[in-house]
Amino acid sequence: MSEIADRAGAVLTIDLDAVVANWRLLAKRMRRGARCAAVVKADAYGLGADRVAPALRAAGCNRFFVATIDEGAALRPLLPGAEIFVLSGPYRHTEGDFVEHGLVPVLNSPEQIDDWAAFARARGSRTPAALHLDTGMSRLGLSHGQAEAVAESTATLAAIQPILVMSHLACADLPEHPLNRRQLAAFTAARALFPGVEGSLAASSGLFLGEEWHADWGRPGAALYGVQPRPDRPNPMAHVVRLEGRIIQVRDVDAGDTVGYGATHRVADRGKLAVVAVGYADGLFRSLSSRWHGFVGGVRVPLVGRVSMDLIIFDVSGLPGETARPGALIELLGPGNTIDEMGMAAATIGYEVLTSLGRRYCRRYLGGPAG
Amino acid sequence: MSEIADRAGAVLTIDLDAVVANWRLLAKRMRRGARCAAVVKADAYGLGADRVAPALRAAGCNRFFVATIDEGAALRPLLPGAEIFVLSGPYRHTEGDFVEHGLVPVLNSPEQIDDWAAFARARGSRTPAALHLDTGMSRLGLSHGQAEAVAESTATLAAIQPILVMSHLACADLPEHPLNRRQLAAFTAARALFPGVEGSLAASSGLFLGEEWHADWGRPGAALYGVQPRPDRPNPMAHVVRLEGRIIQVRDVDAGDTVGYGATHRVADRGKLAVVAVGYADGLFRSLSSRWHGFVGGVRVPLVGRVSMDLIIFDVSGLPGETARPGALIELLGPGNTIDEMGMAAATIGYEVLTSLGRRYCRRYLGGPAG
Secondary structure (H helix, E strand, O other): OOOHHHHOOEEEEEEHHHHHHHHHHHHHHOOOOOEEOEEOHHHHHOOOHHHHHHHHHHOOOOEEEEOOHHHHHHHHHHOOOOEEEEOOOOOOOOHHHHHHOOOEEEEOOHHHHHHHHHHHHHHOOOEEEEEEEOOOOOOOOEOHHHHHHHHHOHHHHHHEEEEEEEOOOOOOOOOOOHHHHHHHHHHHHHHOOOOOOOEEOOOOHHHHOOHHHOOOEEOOOHHHHOOOOOOOOOOOOOOOEEEEEEEEEEEEEOOOOEEOHHHOEEOOOOEEEEEEOOOHHHOOOHHHOOOOEEEEOOEEEEEOOOOOOOOEEEEOOOOOOOOOOOOOEEEEEEOOEOHHHHHHHOOOOHHHHHHOOOOOOEEEEEOOOOO | OOOHHHHOOEEEEEEHHHHHHHHHHHHHHOOOOOEEOEEOHHHHHOOOHHHHHHHHHHOOOOEEEEOOHHHHHHHHHHOOOOEEEEOOOOOOOOHHHHHHOOOEEEEOOHHHHHHHHHHHHHHOOOEEEEEEEOOOOOOOOEOHHHHHHHHHOHHHHHHEEEEEEEOOOOOOOOOOOHHHHHHHHHHHHHHOOOOOOOEEOOOOHHHHOOHHHOOOEEOOOHHHHOOOOOOOOOOOOOOOEEEEEEEEEEEEEOOOOEEOHHHOEEOOOOEEEEEEOOOHHHOOOHHHOOOOEEEEOOEEEEEOOOOOOOOEEEEOOOOOOOOOOOOOEEEEEEOOEOHHHHHHHOOOOHHHHHHOOOOOOEEEEEOOOOO
16 A cells, blocks of 8 residues: 555644643643643544643643543543543443543533432442533533532532532633623632632633633643634634645636536636645535635635535646646645634634544644654 | 443434435436446445445445545455445555555546556556546546547557546536536537446436436435435435434523523523533534524424534423433434435535534444344
8 A cells, every 4th residue: 555645635734742832831821820731622622632632741731621431531541640531421320431441520410410429429439520510601510509509418528529610611712701700700609619629710712811710720622722712812822733635636727617516616717726635524614615725835726616525626827837736735724824714714613623624634743742 | 331322422323224225216216227336435425434335235236436545445345346436546656556455546637547557557457447527517537638638549548448437517406507418418528539438427416317417327425325416306315314412411591591602592581401412523513503403202402502512502491391301312313304404504515414423423323234
């Protein structure tokens, strides 16, 4: 078989040193005494948790958050000495999985708390867990009244050892939104129910709201991977991702020719098109049809017509000579066409660009732990 | 470890018998003498080529199309006696992969033809391939002039044995679009350059344009998987996919409470929300925010607020008693909320819904080859 880098439709380069640099930058920004965890759920936002998490572990990160038991179990052997929290918490009959794989559940509801307490009693030992409080997002977590009931139940607290009290901000990317301060107040009130237990409130954007929101643990995810945490300011995070698509074919077109499905693009002048082996099955959203651009040697080339399942088409008329030729690469994501910009062009956010990154790409990692 | 079906955030059920029934229906619709292949690229449109393709093979399908060498190589041992065509064709230095894995290249460009001919000469045997003609989509394929040059080159045809001449329709889902007839005419003219070689023009929607478009081989993909091939008519295809998301938590909410990121949804009346462990990292597009609905026991429940990475929220106030409870399932895709409808709600098409189906789902297959 040929080399994967020679036959893949695209090459996705992931800079692990940039991820580590982003984590260090955020850790340094935390208020004095507070520490920085890392959110590596959804396969580290599509970038490969099996590579990203060990790189952060080697840099000193010792607390990780995943969404599911399976994500946690897969990472457990790769993160010796680190804590792994599972945000969805246990479903009934999965409590044993947490002990088996050394995972800490985030308990979101009275039912999860009751089940975990019953499980701990049956085990005969007080078992650590995080408590998730809902402070205004109406998603996962205990209401204030439910948190009070937990705090007042000596039976529950004899079985469960809360090691973290956490909540999640709904509008952290909108610094002026009044909900940010309301959530902070609700979090502070609920935390007071559990004296001596550490707290965590802010994810990537929340860390930029100010130190009041930092509590004891930051939980950045997106910003580690280069997503802009504050849309109203220049992006302080290093670029992590580069995506280059391979040209299968270059064709001459004439004025009036139509391009792609639905014949939505009409060629204005005689020129050249390059067909690239990436499509919406690779996470290059169909909503980017005629709304994205690549770069070849610093020259911008517009994506024309509809995104197909496995193919996209660029107008490469502006490229000199034989620059666009079969086998050559067009940069689809990079410093000049970022994940945030792609999110905007696709009417979504950079987060979804990341989690949709394709499985058919040849993935290359730069940096990371030596050896 | 617990059972995956007990801990996965969603269960995706794929009915292989329905895929086979759809293939048979299309094969029966073909004009007399014409046959039906199956397109299983992009992991059989996200449904698992390793399960879908063998089911079709057992039903008698003996010709398959994939997008890439890797897809073909993975399927080769699972499809004894069947042909596997690779639509992207060879990149330079990958020609040997085709012979090694028993794959037939689709040659799209003069460069691919020259390279394949050189490869065949070096091997010392005339080597089969498909020729792809561009008839008006300006995507992959030879122009008419390039096809003429191939047909006139005795040296090329001494090295390459064309076993299929194919093209692809740009507007087959728009039956009245004039490009359909223009592409048919161009295809007929180009085919005449290669007498005795079989032809293939129509994919799912094209098969419904009429027998003139059927040529010798149909190449359906989407319709096999239940996508509506003719948006202007009732869907003749059987449903293949069912997706059920698991409730993590049910919460009471009051009038005025806001829900999810950005606090975009405001609760109108006291009621109940269910948080489900599926999000855009699982392919449930963020563009479905407040634009989708699930079903529980036949009762429609609206998705409210923004789709998060790993979570969605439904208003389950309309459900009786304890129907919505942690661990219970909400149908996210099924006969009452189809892939085509989800595509429309997300401003895309059913095809992209399929290819985005998540990797964290518990996948269950119904039917398929015995044993």
